[in-house]
Amino acid sequence: MSQPAPAPAHESLDAPNDLAAAWNALTTEQRQRFQRVLRQAPVSRDVDAELLERRTLGERVADRVAAFGGSWTFIGLFAAVLIAWVTVNSVILARRAFDPFPYILLNLFLSMIAALQAPVIMMSQNRQAARDRLNAANDYEVNLKAEVEIRALHDKLDALREAQWADLVRLQQEQLRLLTALLERR
Secondary structure (H helix, E strand, C coil), X not given: CCCCCCCCCCCCCCCHHHHHXXXXXXXXXXXXXXXXXXXXXXXXXXXXXXXXXXXXXXXXXXXXXXXXXXXXXXXXHHXXXXXXXXXXXXXXXXXXXXXXXXXXXXXXXXXXXXXXXXXXXXXXXXXXXXXXXXHHHHHHHHHHHHHHHHHHHHHHHHHXXXXXXXXXXXXXHHHHHHHHHHHHHC
């Protein structure tokens, strides 16, 4: 999601046509952001909570399978099952093994697990990428609002400084008037 580059400081939107053209050039999402900033509405939100509320059963299953499939618990259990399979077929049932040495049935099961697990993990990763994109968009919106607020604070500080300078000039003029009046009395 690319954002338009900010206009250089020397450019300004003087005519209403320029402002309308700039508004029309914005995407719907950018217009919504702009309106939220103008309304001074809070822009930060918990993207993860929003996504968790909208998950389907398949998405919840994909997330759990990916979480379990990428854990040390899974690796430990998987290693234990493999060791048990080999032990049962090579040592305990040596002469009547249901899956003797090249363990073709085991290879079939491993292939099926890999064939099912890989797409489920990819679905979960795609959802994580979508979550990351939403988080990045939310961060951009928060940063945009912070920038607008900082600019507003700078404007307020500039206005205060201008008012103080005007008061200082007024006080100096009053002092000069009083000094001139004192000098004229002598």
